[in-house]
Amino acid sequence: IPKSVCSESCGPGFRKISQEGKAVCCYDCTPCADNEISNETDMDQCMTCPESHYANTEKKHCLQKGVSFLNHKDPLGMSLTTIALCFSLLTAVVLGLFVKHRDTPIVKANNRTLSYILLTTLTVCFLCPLLFIGHPNTTTCILQQITFGGAFTMALATVLAKTITVIIAFKVTFPRRV
Known part of the structure; x- marks a missing residue:
């Protein structure tokens, strides 16, 4: 069975943006913005990580922020x-x-x-x-x-x-x- 697609699938860490003047199945893949993730293929929108988390470098998962401070016992x-x-x-x-x-x-x-x-x-x-x-x-x-x-x-x-x-x-x- 031949495939008829205008665009390749957008992997995790990317979102779809429709191409103007082309069919709905034609889109570009754009990386998620800072502190946003997409953990599924062909997502229309990226999800923002909560305040206590940050996006990993691939923008696939939200990671817990760690608190680093100078301790009196150090x-x-x-x-x-x-x-x-x-x-x-x-x-x-x-x-x-x-x-x-x-x-x-x-x-x-x-x-x-x-x-x-x-x-x-x-x-x-x-x-x-x-x-x-x-x-x-x-x-x-x-x-x-x-x-x-x-x-x-x-x-x-x-x-x-x-x-x-x-x-x-x-x-x-x-x-x-x-």
């Missing part, structure tokens, strides 16, 4: 936690020394308020990596961005304010030189 996670805690503790100790000796000439000359703000924001910056360690959730994902962005911006603004204070002091002391 050597790298423990190292980063230790480093973050050590630096934040060191910065907090320096802040404590500044508060304890707040009436000394060195602390007064160093602009106490800006120094307190800088040391506090640096402590928060050193604690920010702890938000990136552990199983992610909505709260930590939001806090990662806001906390580090806000603390780092505040730290840089404080350094800029301290620099401007020094420049103004030099302009007052040496008005013609600067």
